[in-house]
Amino acid sequence: xxxxxxxxxxxxxxxxxxxxxxxxxxxxxxxxxxxxxxxxxxxxxxxxxxxxxxxxxxxxxxxxxxxxxxxxxxxxxxxxxxxxxxxxxxxxxxxxxxxxxxxxxxxxxxxxxxxxxxxxxxxxxxxxxxxxxxxxxxxxxxxxxxxxxxxxxxxxxxxxxxxxxxxxxxxxxxxxxxxxxxxxxxxxxxxxxxxxxxxxxxxxxxxxxxxxxxxxxxxxxxxxxxxxxxxxxxxxxxxxxxxxxxxxxxxxxxxxxxxxxxxxxxxxxxxxxxxxxxxxx
DNA sequence: CTCCTGTCCTGCCGGC
DNA sequence: TGCCGGCAGGACAGGA
Numbered sequence: 663x664x665x666x667x668x669x670x671x672x673x674x675x676x677x678x679x680x681x682x683x684x685x686x687x688x689x690x691x692x693x694x695x696x697x698x699x700x701x702x703x704x705x706x707x708x709x710x711x712x713x714x715x716x717x718x719x720x721x722x723x724x725x726x727x728x729x730x731x732x733x734x735x736x737x738x739x740x741x742x743x744x745x746x747x748x749x750x751x752x753x754x755x756x757x758x759x760x761x762x763x764x765x766x767x768x769x770x771x772x773x774x775x776x777x778x779x780x781x782x783x784x785x786x787x788x789x790x791x792x793x794x795x796x797x798x799x800x801x802x803x804x805x806x807x808x809x810x811x812x813x814x815x816x817x818x819x820x821x822x823x824x825x826x827x828x829x830x831x832x833x834x835x836x837x838x839x840x841x842x843x844x845x846x847x848x849x850x851x852x853x854x855x856x857x858x859x860x861x862x863x864x865x866x867x868x869x870x871x872x873x874x875x876x877x878x879x880x881x882x883x884x885x886x887x888x889x890x891x892x893x894x895x896x897x898x899x900x901x902x903x904x905x906x907x908x909x910x911x912x913x914x915x916x917x918x919x920x921x922x923x924x925x926x927x928x929x930x931x932x933x934x935x936x937x938x939x940x941x942x943x
Numbered sequence: 944c945t946c947c948t949g950t951c952c953t954g955c956c957g958g959c
Numbered sequence: 960t961g962c963c964g965g966c967a968g969g970a971c972a973g974g975a
Contacts, residue, residue: 824946
């Protein structure tokens with residue numbers, strides 16, 4: 663479900679509720695998700711204040727007083743919801759982790775497919791943590807540019823669509839926004855990653871930044887089941903140009919819908935790619 | 944190294 | 960109506 667814009671939407675929603683408040687109670691309902699919950703999760707969090715929330719790629723980071731960091735990953739189906747009063751909250755199926763905050767409100771982590779992750783690291787250790795130390799640049803950050811992308815793609819013969827999903831190349835782009843960005847940049851998803859010209863790399867970087875920024879501004883997309891921390895959906899799926907739009911006219915080269923060229927759905931690396939044959943070269 | 948496939952898990956949708 | 964196969968936004972391991 664969640665790519666960078668959805669995770670950023672979650673972070674923004676949680677921030678005002680969590681920042682500055684201590685965690686008073688930690689409850690887990692199973693041993694873990696994709697990986698086990700840390701043994702010392704309860705000990706590390708109870709009585710400790712959340713200083714601020716940040717995001718790296720598709721991870722939400724809770725920076726705790728004392729230098730600890732709790733890392734949340736939503737996997738495919740994870741949701742983090744704000745509950746105003748944990749004392750009254752009735753648990754739902756797939757509620758795996760519940761955090762009660764100072765004042766009685768709380769955060770519920772629900773994840774049907776259990777591809778999500780929760781783990782601990784620290785300000786000192788995060789840069790060397792296996793999940794982060796070889797991660798590519800943040801696509802909305804200053805360190806991401808045409809030349810940087812081109813350098814990271816150098817020598818790769820894998821299709822550019824597949825390369826964009828590799829978090830070591832650029833971190834935070836997922837299956838939806840990879841298709842959207844390539845369409846926006848007019849680049850074929852089949853094009854060998856290492857063969858992009860400088861201009862194409864520049865265009866692609868701009869397209870990635872643009873599509874991610876616009877999605878964040880819309881509160882993320884809600885294909886299937888993405889909901890924000892308040893339980894409401896995001897709206898960006900209404901803005902998809904190609905994703906989940908097989909057989910529809912290409913809004914880029916045939917905005918009037920009168921021509922026959924339509925969005926194609928194909929499979930690359932076992933995952934759906936949507937693109938326009940006519941304007942992506 | 945790169946790259947390709949399979950796997951984790953549940954829910955939902957379409958076809959019969 | 961019910962059953963079954965296929966597919967779903969991510970990440971990683973293992974093998975070629």
